[in-house]
Amino acid sequence: MAPDVRPDAESASGVPPHRYTAALAGAIERRWQDRWEAADTFAVPNPPPAPAGEKFYLMDMFPYPSGSGLHVGHPLGFIGTDVLGRYLRMTGRTVLHTMGFDAFGLPAEQYAVQTGTHPRTTTEANIARYRQQIRQLGLAHDQHRSVSTTDIDFYRWTQWIFLQIHGAWYDAEADRARPITELEEELAAGIRALPDGRDWATLSRPEQDRVLDDHRLAYLADAPVNWCPALGTVLSNEEVTADGRSERGNFPVFRRNLRQWMMRITSYADRLADDLDGIDWPDSVKAMQRNWIGRSQGAQVRFASDAGDIEVFTTRPDTLFGATYLVLAPEHPMVDALVPAAWPSPPTGEELDGRWTGGADTPADAVAQYRSVVASRSDLERQEARDKTGVFAGAWATNPVNGEALPVFVADYVLMGYGTGAIMAVPGQDQRDWDFATVFGLPIRRTVQPPEDFDGEAYVGAGVAINSANDEVSLNGLDVDAAKTAIVAWLAARGAGESVVQYKLRDWLFSRQRYWGEPFPVAYVAEGETDGGPSIPRALPDADLPVLLPDVEDYSPKSFAPDDRDSSPESPLARATEWVAFEADLASDPEHGWTEYLRETNTMPQWAGSCWYYLRYLDPHNTERFVDPDVERYWLGPQGPGDPGGVDLYVGGVEHAVLHLLYARFWHKVLFDLGHVSSSEPFRRLFNQGYVQAWAYTDARGVYVPAEEVAGDAASGFTWNGESVRQEYGKMGKSLRNVVTPDEMCDAYGADTFRLYEMSTGPMEASRPWSTRDVVGSHRFLQRVWRLVIDEQTGDLRVADTEPDRDTLTALHRAIDGVRTDLPAMHYNTAVAKLIELANHLTKTYPSGGTPRSVLEPLVLMLAPLCPHLAEELWSRLGHPDTLAFAPFPEADPALLVEDSTEYPIQVNGKVRSRITVPAAAGEDEVRTAALADPKVAELLAGAEPRKVIVVPGRLVNVVR
RNA sequence: GCCCCCGUAGCCCAAUCGGCAGAGGCAGCGGACUCAAAAUCCGUCCGGUGUGGGUUCGAGUCCCACCGGGGGCACCA
Structure with a gap:
């Protein structure tokens, strides 16, 4: 069949008319893409059609549809998942695979600021281009399930989920989130006491609301946040680089106290860390998440001072007898209370060490001077210059274990953001403390016995405690763990400390001063709260969702000079005054007759949509719920005891190891706790594909030249326009002028060749360089397969209905056996090698045609996951009227393998x-x-x-x- | 500085439990086809696995040290 698929006459000069050329491949590919679409081949309805095979939910990390379109690196993972999905479909599995778009975000908004084009217009045009580029690759996606985070029908549910989180609190005893209404009931009934001892019934309604707000998983807080004046927005910790700049744009970021939406992800710190054990993720990603959560077991110890107890966190309470001073972070709230009017005399009666005062007349001056020096240092400077600086606060605190008076210092090597912002310094067992003690002439006392041959400074290793006893307790002779246990028990009995767990994880800053994001579905009373206190956000009722973005004239947040640290954020939505003010009768305010409300003018961060899109794929058109519970249970539910459930395979780059994957796990666990999903983890298995990298070339001035125009090789040197250029290796991108697009590859060779090349250059997890000139090898192989089936001159079949010889049979079954092992393991490069080997065997064995059909048909089927258009075409020409998408994948006969x-x-x-x-x-x-x-x-x-x-x-x- | 991953042919990459270093592709070289070239086809060269030790009958594979490359974290008490 299909005589309509022929190369045009012109291109046939010298080339056999039925050769598998790029033109022929293109015609075949368009034809099968149309046919799959018309027949809706890859749609999977809910529930799946009977008889359904074992389900498999396969997913790619969805792309951000940027204006520049795809380059050949982007689809590597998409093709990899498609090959697996197609293989699994041929082995009887019911595969759900689709592709959506993560479409809120900065670039469309910035483009809107420049041109006045609505971000939705830009976004939708970009999505259309992405869809077209993805379609030409022949990916077997269920198009009905594709969603974009910017779809109103989608973000309506993003808002709904926000309200679930806002309407929940974390019950630490039950170790799960519960509806806030249950907390309110327990407080009202007296089952649960207020943390500060007040009586619930005596509180005014606003006071009660504020108590509830203090427990919500989504809450407003005056918190130190990362303010980026150049971007005009605040950023989450995860969006700030180690050197204190914005991940996007690399602008300076300052810490400021601002009232912002936060998500109480810290409540889930333990579960987010512990549950990593039950999911099949790369160890590196698990390690990164554990590291980010940063759980450490230690103790909190109180040191008495004139200004009250100073609480410190330590992981080494066993070294308490070795503490010789305390350090507070410069921002620590107790510093001001500690500082006396004048420099005191040391309790020992000696002179005050000149190094301690920083040359200032009073402790207050010294602290003020030091703080201003610290504030002027960027985070980067702070990290590069690790020299220890600080100043004496003019006060002493008492070590609870031995009553010693320890001088209290203020120093920036202690961070306010971790632990209590205060430490006990044990120079004998901590190198940082050793360094500081050396600079300031502070005593050093070892309390862990170092080995005989130890010649370092601080000793941080294992050993038995020494010099560690008072009248009631002695740690001497105990190893580190036993000493910790003993001293914590002693401290606890005396009320001077207790065992605690600390985390590096901070709550998640969840608001942005941007236009192109989801509006918050909350409102504030326009005239303010009756008690004049801070505004209390009120959840909008479900019937009021979605809260649509208003049309505005100016999409830009107010931005500032990058180093203007004292500026404050101002959201573009704040200027849409007719949208901000609205009238409502909110049932949540039953006692009041308020009708005038103000909307929240911040929007959600881009991560919001990606936190749950995999749930919407399951049930994208449901207007009643974000996902039907039965549908969720079918595709995501636990498969047995101990299984958390989740997407069966999630493929994407390792760059999302912390941000997206941690946020999504957090949301999923909240939804799980509230009974909205049956799975306790979103992604049962995670796989990081490698990157396609590329060579780039710079001229004598260091300017990038177009890589495609560079001639020469490593041995003879590279030249561009006759000029010698230097080769370097990096990411593919516009700035390096080395972009190759899938469109170019489809034009030059066809999508099947492109797919095959990408899959054969290395294992999925490996990054590899793009090399356009190598693509021809994949193309030649497909031409060879084509020629085994089709006569290049006549277009007729070259197939014989004869029995293959024993060698050929063995070669076939070995290939089947190998490919069956390699494809499900995503070892596509070795699967391809085995197919090439088989094809080469057949070419040699049957040089003049007449290859047995019983060998060619399995070869075509095995090629189908990798090169589906070509395989469909050959399958059809071999006389099969139906798509091979569901044809059984060949099985090896063990008898023929030996x-x-x-x-x-x-x-x-x-x-x-x-x-x-x-x-x-x-x-x-x-x-x-x-x-x-x-x-x-x-x-x-x-x-x-x-x-x-x-x-x-x-x-x-x-x-x- | 700490942690993780990786070093096999000119290049990209294979090699179950430790068991013949080579599956596949590119490039190169030789040939066929062609008036010629391209395209296509056939044939073919090339290394002993980054370096040095160790374990073993046997090491690319396991252990130790070092060198080189990539990634993560980084004053987290």
């Missing part, structure tokens, strides 16, 4: 000296006998009895002389 005889290399003392061939059925003894009988071996043994003969069945024989 050969009649086996060749054994014979080693003598580990070196191969001879070879023997024995029947495959030969036992170990027969092989040994045959090996020793070999003349070459006999000669080497020279009549001596071998010390040992090792026979590895099927592998080799090693004779040890």
Whole structure:
């Protein structure tokens, strides 16, 4: 069939009319793409059609549809998942695979600011282009399930989920989130007491609301946040780089106290860390998440001072007897209360060390000076210059274990953001403290016995405690763990401390001063709260969702000079005054007659939509719920005891190891706790594909030149326009001028060749360089397969209905066996090698055509996951009217995998000296006998009895002389 | 500085449990086809696995040290 698919006459000059050329491939590909679309081949309805195979939910990390479109690196993962999905479909699995778009975000908004084009217009145009680029790759997606986070029907549910989180609190005893209404009931009924001891019934309504707000998983807080004046927005910790700049744009970021939406992800710190054990993720990603959560077991210890107890966090309470001073972070709230009016005399009666005062007249001056020096240092400077600086606060605190008066310092090597913002310094066992003590002339006392040969400074290793006893307790002789246990018990009994767990994880800053994001579905009373206190956000009722973005004239947030640290954020939505103010009758305010409300003018961060899109794929058109519970249970539910459930395979780049994947896990667990989903983790298995990288070239001035115009090679040197250029290696991108697009590859070779090339250059997890000139190898292979089936001159079949010879049969079944192992393991490069090997065997064995149909058909089926258009075309020409998308994948016959005889290399003392061939059925003894009988071996043994003969069945024989 | 991953042919990459270093592709070289070239086809060269030790009958594979590359974290008490 299909005589309509022919290359045009012009291109046929010298080329056989039915050769598999780019033009022919393109025609075939368009035809099958149309046919799949018309037949809706890859749609999977809910519930799946009977008889349904075992389900498999396969997912890619959805792309942000940027204006520049795809380059050849982007689809690597998409093609990889498509190959797997197509393979699984052919083995009877019911595969759900689609592709959506993460479409809120900065670029469309920035473009809108520049041109006045509505971000939705830009976004939708970009999505259309992405869809077209993805379609030409022949990916077997269920188009009905594709969603974009900017779809109103989608973000309506993003808002709904926000309200679920806002309407929940974390019950630490039950270790799960519960509806806030249950907290309110328990407080009202007196089952649960207020943390500060007040009586619920005596509180005013606004006071009660504020108590509830203090427990909500989404809450407003005056918190130190990352303010980026140049971007005009605040950023989450995860969006700030280690050197204190914005991940996007690399602008300075300042810490400021601002009232912002936060998500109480810290409540889930333990579960987010512990549950990593139950999911099949790369160890590196698990390690990064654990590191980010940063759980550490330690103790909180109170040191009495004139200004009250100073609480410190330490992971080494066993070293408490070695503490010789305390340090507070410069921002620590107790600093001001501690600082006396004048420099005091030390309790020892000696002179105050001149290094401690920083040359200031009073402690207050010293602290103020130090703080201003610290504030002027960027985070980067702070990190590069690790020299210890600080100043004496003019006060002493008492060590609870021995009553010693310890001087209190203010120093920036202690961070306010971790622990309590205060430490006990133990120079004997901590190198940072050692360094500081050395600079300031503070005493150093070892309390852990270092090994004999230890010649370092602070000793941080294991050992027994020394110098650690008071009248009531002695740690001396105990190892570190036993000493910790003993001293914490002693501290707890005295009320001077207790065991605590600390986390590096902070709550998640969840608001942005941007236009192109989801509006918050909350409102504030326009005239303010009755008690004049801070505004209380009120959840809008479900019937009021979605809260649509208003049309505005100016999409830009107010931005500032990058280093203007004192500026404040101002959202573009705040200017849409007719949208901000609205009238409502909110049932949540039953006692009031308010009708005038103000909307929240911040929007959600881009992560919001990606936190749950995998749930919407399951049930994208549901108007009643974000996902139907039965549908969720079918696709995501736990598959057995101990299984958390979740997407069966999630493929994407490792760059999302912390941000997206941690946020999504957090949301999913909230939804799980509230009973909205049956799975406790979103992604059962995660796989990080590598990146496609590319060579780039710079001229003498260091300017990038177009890589495609560069000639030469590594040996002879590279040139561009006759000028010598330098080669470097990096990401593919516009700035390096080395972009290659899938469109170019489809034009030059066809999508199947492109897919095959991407899959054959290396294992999925490996990054590899793009090399356009290597693509021809994949193309030649497909031409060879085509030629095995189709006569290039006539277009007729070259297939014979004869039986293959035994060698061919063995080659076929070996290939089947290998491909069946490689494809599900995503070892596509080796699967491709095995198919090429088989095709080469057939080309050699049947040089003039007449290849047996019983070999070609399995070859075509095996090629189908990788090169679906070509395979469909050949399958159809071989006389099969239906798509091969659901054709059974070939199975290997074990009987045909073994050969009649086996060749054994014979080693003598580990070196191969001879070879023997024995029947495959030969036992170990027969092989040994045959090996020793070999003349070459006999000669080497020279009549001596071998010390040992090792026979590895099927592998080799090693004779040890 | 700490942690993780990776070093196999000119290049991209294979090699179950430790068992003959080579599956596949590119490039190169030789040839066929062609008036010629391109395209296509056939054939073919190339290394002993980053370096040095160790374990073993046997090491690309396991252990130790070092060198090189990539990634993550980084004053987290």
